[in-house]
Amino acid sequence: MNFSEVFKQSNQLCKVSPDGKYLATCVQYRLVVRDFNSLQIVHLYTCLDPVMHMEWSSDSLFILCAMYKRGLVQVWSLEQPDWHCKIDEGSIGLVSSRWSPDGRHILNTTEFNLRVTVWSLCTKAVSYIKYPKACQKGVDFTADGRYMALAERRECKDYISVFVCDDWHLLRHFESETQDLAGLEWSPNCCVLAVWDNCLEYKILLYSLDGRLLSSYSAYEWSLGIKSVAWSPSSQFLAVGSYDEKVRILNHITWKKITEFEHPATIINTKAVVFKEVEKRPVVGSEDLSIHQLTVDNSLFSTQSKYEITQLPAQVPVIKPDPDRANPKIGISALAFSADNRFLATKNDNMPQSLWVWDMQRLSLLAVLEQTAPVRCFVWDPRRPRLALCTGNTKVYLWSPAGCVSVNVPVEGMDPVSPHSLFQDCPAYSLAVWC
Amino acid sequence: MGDWWTPTMMPDPSLDTKELSSISGISMSPSRQNLHHSLHSTMALPKTSYSVLSAFCTEENISQCIAYINQEVCSLGLTGVSLESKSGSLSAVPVLNLLYEVLQLQRRAQRALHELETQQLKNGSDLEHLQHSNCRLKDQLEHTRRDNSGLHEGERQLQLKIKTLQNWLKSEKEEVQKLQSIISSRATQYNHDTKRKERECTKLKERLNQLLMDKRDKKLCESFQMSYFCILCLHLCSAIEISNHVGRSDGKRGLWKTGKMEARHEGEMYRALLSDYETRQRSLMMENSELKKVLQHMKKDMITILSPKKPCIKTEPANDSLEQAVSEGEEEIGDSSRETLEQSCEQAREQLTNSIRLQWRKLKSHMERLDSQASLVACQEREGEEMMSRKEHEEEMQRMRMELQQCKEFIHMQQQLLQQQLSSPCDEETAALLNDCYTLEEKERLKEEWRLFNEQKRNFEQERKNFTEAAIRLGHERKAFEEDRAAWLKTQFLNMTPFVDRKRPALSEPHSALSVGECP
Numbered sequence: 038m039n040f041s042e043v044f045k046q047s048n049q050l051c052k053v054s055p056d057g058k059y060l061a062t063c064v065q066y067r068l069v070v071r072d073f074n075s076l077q078i079v080h081l082y083t084c085l086d087p088v089m090h091m092e093w094s095s096d097s098l099f100i101l102c103a104m105y106k107r108g109l110v111q112v113w114s115l116e117q118p119d120w121h122c123k124i125d126e127g128s129i130g131l132v133s134s135r136w137s138p139d140g141r142h143i144l145n146t147t148e149f150n151l152r153v154t155v156w157s158l159c160t161k162a163v164s165y166i167k168y169p170k171a172c173q174k175g176v177d178f179t180a181d182g183r184y185m186a187l188a189e190r191r192e193c194k195d196y197i198s199v200f201v202c203d204d205w206h207l208l209r210h211f212e213s214e215t216q217d218l219a220g221l222e223w224s225p226n227c228c229v230l231a232v233w234d235n236c237l238e239y240k241i242l243l244y245s246l247d248g249r250l251l252s253s254y255s256a257y258e259w260s261l262g263i264k265s266v267a268w269s270p271s272s273q274f275l276a277v278g279s280y281d282e283k284v285r286i287l288n289h290i291t292w293k294k295i296t297e298f299e300h301p302a303t304i305i306n307t308k309a310v311v312f313k314e315v316e317k318r319p320v321v322g323s324e325d326l327s328i329h330q331l332t333v334d335n336s337l338f339s340t341q342s343k344y345e346i347t348q349l350p351a352q353v354p355v356i357k358p359d360p361d362r363a364n365p366k367i368g369i370s371a372l373a374f375s376a377d378n379r380f381l382a383t384k385n386d387n388m389p390q391s392l393w394v395w396d397m398q399r400l401s402l403l404a405v406l407e408q409t410a411p412v413r414c415f416v417w418d419p420r421r422p423r424l425a426l427c428t429g430n431t432k433v434y435l436w437s438p439a440g441c442v443s444v445n446v447p448v449e450g451m452d453p454v455s456p457h458s459l460f461q462d463c464p465a466y467s468l469a470v471w472c
Numbered sequence: 473m474g475d476w477w478t479p480t481m482m483p484d485p486s487l488d489t490k491e492l493s494s495i496s497g498i499s500m501s502p503s504r505q506n507l508h509h510s511l512h513s514t515m516a517l518p519k520t521s522y523s524v525l526s527a528f529c530t531e532e533n534i535s536q537c538i539a540y541i542n543q544e545v546c547s548l549g550l551t552g553v554s555l556e557s558k559s560g561s562l563s564a565v566p567v568l569n570l571l572y573e574v575l576q577l578q579r580r581a582q583r584a585l586h587e588l589e590t591q592q593l594k595n596g597s598d599l600e601h602l603q604h605s606n607c608r609l610k611d612q613l614e615h616t617r618r619d620n621s622g623l624h625e626g627e628r629q630l631q632l633k634i635k636t637l638q639n640w641l642k643s644e645k646e647e648v649q650k651l652q653s654i655i656s657s658r659a660t661q662y663n664h665d666t667k668r669k670e671r672e673c674t675k676l677k678e679r680l681n682q683l684l685m686d687k688r689d690k691k692l693c694e695s696f697q698m699s700y701f702c703i704l705c706l707h708l709c710s711a712i713e714i715s716n717h718v719g720r721s722d723g724k725r726g727l728w729k730t731g732k733m734e735a736r737h738e739g740e741m742y743r744a745l746l747s748d749y750e751t752r753q754r755s756l757m758m759e760n761s762e763l764k765k766v767l768q769h770m771k772k773d774m775i776t777i778l779s780p781k782k783p784c785i786k787t788e789p790a791n792d793s794l795e796q797a798v799s800e801g802e803e804e805i806g807d808s809s810r811e812t813l814e815q816s817c818e819q820a821r822e823q824l825t826n827s828i829r830l831q832w833r834k835l836k837s838h839m840e841r842l843d844s845q846a847s848l849v850a851c852q853e854r855e856g857e858e859m860m861s862r863k864e865h866e867e868e869m870q871r872m873r874m875e876l877q878q879c880k881e882f883i884h885m886q887q888q889l890l891q892q893q894l895s896s897p898c899d900e901e902t903a904a905l906l907n908d909c910y911t912l913e914e915k916e917r918l919k920e921e922w923r924l925f926n927e928q929k930r931n932f933e934q935e936r937k938n939f940t941e942a943a944i945r946l947g948h949e950r951k952a953f954e955e956d957r958a959a960w961l962k963t964q965f966l967n968m969t970p971f972v973d974r975k976r977p978a979l980s981e982p983h984s985a986l987s988v989g990e991c992p
Contacts, residue, residue: 123712154710159719201741203737216663
């Protein structure tokens with residue numbers, strides 16, 4: 038594996054353009070655009086305030102930089118570097134800003150979720166959407182960018198509005214049967230909208246594009262409910278992860294549960310493989326501990342790690358959550374399907390060092406990866422069944438059905454920088470790791 | 473009995489039997505010694521019997537004794553003895569008879585006594601045995617009673633435990649229900665409170681919005697007097713400042729919002745939904761047809777499995793089912809063609825599934841039967857096989873043994889010969905002689921061959937010489953022949969040609985002359 042040089046960025050703002058040609062990073066006020074292959078600086082822009090959020094437009098022509106403190110959004114063009122655009126929300130404040138799928142509209146959510154303003158870069162038109170709901174995931178665009186679903190709350194009731202992104206025409210507006218809508222997500226085939234309730238109630242509703250309720254699913258009541266939801270790329274399965282440490286898979290024909298995946302503390306399934314990360318610290322003799330050595334050669338502190346296969350039955354380390362605190366660290370908090378629908382990766386919050394990989398063809402556990410530190414982030418390769426994860430040390434771990442490997446990310450200096458998130462880029466077969 | 477006449481000095485009637493036995497004891501012949509011993513064993517003879525005997529009958533009271541004896545004997549049912557009048561003495565015959573009868577009686581009595589005694593012993597032992605068993609059974613009964621009471625006690629305790637557990641379970645259930653009701657009531661309360669707070673929040677938001685709008689309007693009104701362009705600079709209200717508007721991403725121009733547009737959007741939405749449903753339906757149909765095909769194949773396979781070729785039908789019950797299956801199979805195959813026509817028909821589907829189920833059941837029963845048969849046959853075969861294999865085994869063994877023997881003999885012989893060969897003889901002379909013999913033999917052979925060879929060589933030489941001579945002769949003869957020919961041709965030519973005097977050209981070239989002669 039080849040690594041590029043390390044370059045600075047702040048606030049985890051480092052994004053590759055959707056067409057894979059450029060890499061944009063933000064350092065305080067500056068926006069640096071580099072060519073992806075050569076990493077030469079192509080453009081350099083300066084914003085009015087430290088940038089909090091940066092996003093590429095879908096056609097890779099524009100970049101928006103949002104500065105929430107000042108309520109400003111600045112848009113930069115790659116084709117015409119001297120083109121500029123500034124959106125000022127004024128005293129109404131700014132909480133979040135995002136592109137629309139066509140790359141020509143910007144949706145700003147104002148403070149206190151008073152409204153969502155849709156600014157157009159093509160026309161002078163401004164649209165306002167009132168009463169947006171402040172929740173985990175209140176806005177979602179369809180994969181083809183045609184429709185947008187927005188959760189609203191009026192008079193203590195949840196509503197869902199479906200807009201046509203073309204001209205922001207309100208297509209449908211219907212009441213949702215949730216108590217307190219926590220999130221919504223379109224299916225990849227753009228025809229079904231999954232809407233789930235607050236964690237106080239386990240309820241997931243499935244609405245069709247035209248607002249009809251197709252089905253509703255509730256596994257149990259009273260206990261804490263849904264924590265995370267993920268669609269499979271073929272829209273065949275809907276994976277629902279909940280606080281009871283189980284993932285329930287619903288099928289798209291009957292919208293009923295076909296199976297549930299449990300995350301027990303003892304794995305006795307004989308077909309699963311348990312990979313355990315084992316660290317080896319290099320043994321150091323006292324004569325090597327010179328200052329020169331310490332400053333120059335950081336391999337002293339770097340640890341080699343490799344995976345070992347543990348014999349079944351295997352114990353998974355469990356951390357009991359504090360029962361008195363809200364949002365307890367228990368339950369399935371992250372789900373991700375592989376691009377070919379064959380695998381599902383899940384993370385259970387009270388087993389933070391383990392990552393579970395399930396085979397969707399056999400609907401059974403395939404592998405468990407046990408790391409030495411809590412797993413921070415994992416992401417699937419958009420082309421092949423390969424999973425990359427990081428745990429906050431200087432390594433990136435890769436899993437594929439053939440096996441597991443841990444890769445050291447070379448970083449200068451003594452401090453081990455920790456990768457916080459990963460991004461897999463489709464055309465370039467590369468992985469951007471930022472710390 | 474017998475007390476109506478008691479002679480003087482009559483001994484006790486209870487001692488009668490003892491007296492009689494003592495009498496018998498006195499006049500016993502040696503052949504009856506054993507009987508006497510047995511009698512002795514049964515009865516203890518008092519030593520005083522002899523003296524008593526003398527007291528019973530004396531010379532004086534013979535008739536009285538006889539009368540008494542007659543009395544006694546009559547009471548026993550025997551014939552008495554009579555006193556002969558002539559000499560006042562008893563005739564021996566009736567007395568002996570009487571004695572004999574009495575002895576018989578006595579023997580019978582003894583036997584009866586013996587039997588009774590044995591019976592008594594048996595009864596005694598039986599009684600003992602019964603007593604023992606009685607004791608044992610009593611103990612057992614006691615023991616079981618104790619166990620029973622213990623078990624009862626245990627059962628009672630368990631029942632108590634069950635009751636307590638059930639009570640506990642009931643109380644837990646009640647508690648759970650109570651908690652659930654508490655939770656639900658609290659949930660409703662929280663919901664209510666949340667709604668209230670939410671309403672407050674919305675009111676605040678509305679107010680805030682209004683205030684901001686008012687502020688903006690005020691500022692706008694104020695700044696409207698100012699230059700138009702400065703509106704964009706005010707940062708109190710939200711505004712966009714853009715150097716130039718960008719074209720749309722798809723390059724088209726924006727359209728006005730009209731009813732037609734709305735209808736178009738609706739149409740597009742429904743089209744998207746419909747296409748999704750259609751693709752889904754298509755894939756489901758395909759899957760369905762695939763599964764149906766698989767089921768039909770399975771059915772056909774099952775039919776063929778259940779109806780094998782006729783000769784290898786095993787048992788009667790299997791036969792019936794097979795025939796049935798065959799007939800049904802034919803029916804089924806006929807059906808399947810119909811089925812393919814009406815694929816989506818409800819009845820066809822049901823028919824297919826029902827027929828599959830039927831076939832499967834038949835196959836299962838067939839397999840079970842085969843399994844049982846196979847196990848039976850396997851048991852039988854195992855025994856038969858053993859015997860068979862043993863016989864074969866034996867034969868094989870015999871054959872191998874013989875072979876082994878033969879080989880051994882052969883090897884032995886070889887070894888002997890080899891030994892003879894290798895073992896050096898006692899004297900070296902014989903060895904040398906032997907060697908000489910061998911070499912001599914070889915020499916002779918070689919000589920013979922040499923001789924032959926030489927002979928052949930000579931013959932060959934001779935022939936070669938003859939050949940050469942013959943060749944020389946042949947050469948000479950040829951030459952002579954050629955000369956003769958030439959002369960003959962010359963004469964011929966000379967005779968043929970008209971020019972008789974021209975002899976010279978014909979001589980030099982007889983050949984060419986001939987050829988000239990032929991073509992005039």
